[in-house]
Amino acid sequence: MPLATLDRTPPPFFKQGPSAFTRLMFFAALAIFLMVADARWNMTQPARAAVATVLNPVQQALLAPSRAWDQLLHYFAGMDEARAVQARAQHLVTTQAERVMRMEELARENARLRALLTLRPRIEVATSSAEILYDTQDPFTRKVVIDHGGNQGVVLGSPVVDETGVLGQVTRVYPLTSEVTLVTDKDAAVPVVNVRTQQRGVAYGTAQARGMELRFMAGNADVQVGDTLQTSGLDGVYPAGLPVAKVSSVDRRADSAFARIVLTPLSSPDSTRHVLLLQPASSQMPERPADAASGAASVAEDKGRHGKGVHHGGSKSPATASGVTSAATSGARP
Secondary structure, eight states, rough: OOOSSSSSSSSOOHHOOOOOOHHHHHHHHHHHHHHHHHHOOOOOOOHHHHHHHHHHHHHHHHHHHHHHHHHHHHHHHHHHHHHHHHHHHHHHHHHHHHHHHHHHHHHHHHHHHHHHHHHHHOOOOOOEEEEEEESSSSSTTOOOEESOOGGGGGOTTTEOOOOSEEEEEEEEOOOSSSEEEEEETOHHHHHHEEEETEEEEEEEEOOOTTTTEEEEEETTTTOTTEEEEEEESSSSOOOOOOOOEEEEEEETTTTEEEEEEEEESSSOOOOOOOOEOOOOOOTSSSOOOOHHHHHHHHHHHHHHHHHHHHHHHOOOOHHHHHHHHHHHHHHHOO
């Protein structure tokens, strides 16, 4: 195209429109007006609500991946927290179970101690409490070791009882510990009396069943199942009236003159921990008088000496002889 044909005249004003500054000022004023009108009369609220309603599905669709990721993270965090809570709960349960077991043991120990304190006023002899440490290693005997010995005043032959009855007798004393032979030992023997009939006998321990037997009782003896046997106090060791055992079975055989009477001990050494040590009953008994035979022997010895004195040293006065005889007689008299 030739250059002369080009139109070099500027376009008219109305074809260019307003300038950029004019448009900026117009739209700025319009925005300020709309903000003031919206703040003052809420003019754009219906339009805003309509737009929000229309865009809500799109917004939810765009937020779905973010919410799914947040839920996944929350799930794993919840699993970790649940495991931690479960571990704390298991630890708490274990601790509480241990405390409950200790509380049960303390309750049983408290009940036994209360029973021992109730038993103490009924016993007139001196008593002292002790604790069972362990059983002896000999499998053929029934013995236990307690935590009191000679330093605490324990003497040989001291009876040992628990809250239910006679447990045994001290057979060895060490400075700090003592050995107790239980009534169920094969070498143990306890003089007893039947509470119902007041018939006396001797209860022996048996090694087979860890029980006791009432031996040397006649086949027609009045002994029934369920009878309670107590210490008779005739041996000078056990105070009278302490529960020992109950009759569990009576076997009267025609081919034997004695009945086989099986006893069940009232004490329970396998479950007892605290016991009472008693002074032997012989410590409170009066001294036994001299035997008649020893008294007669002393009289004969005095008479022999008196005869020798007359033969070698001459005669003695009747008053002196009568005084020696009377003194010897009085010494032999109970």
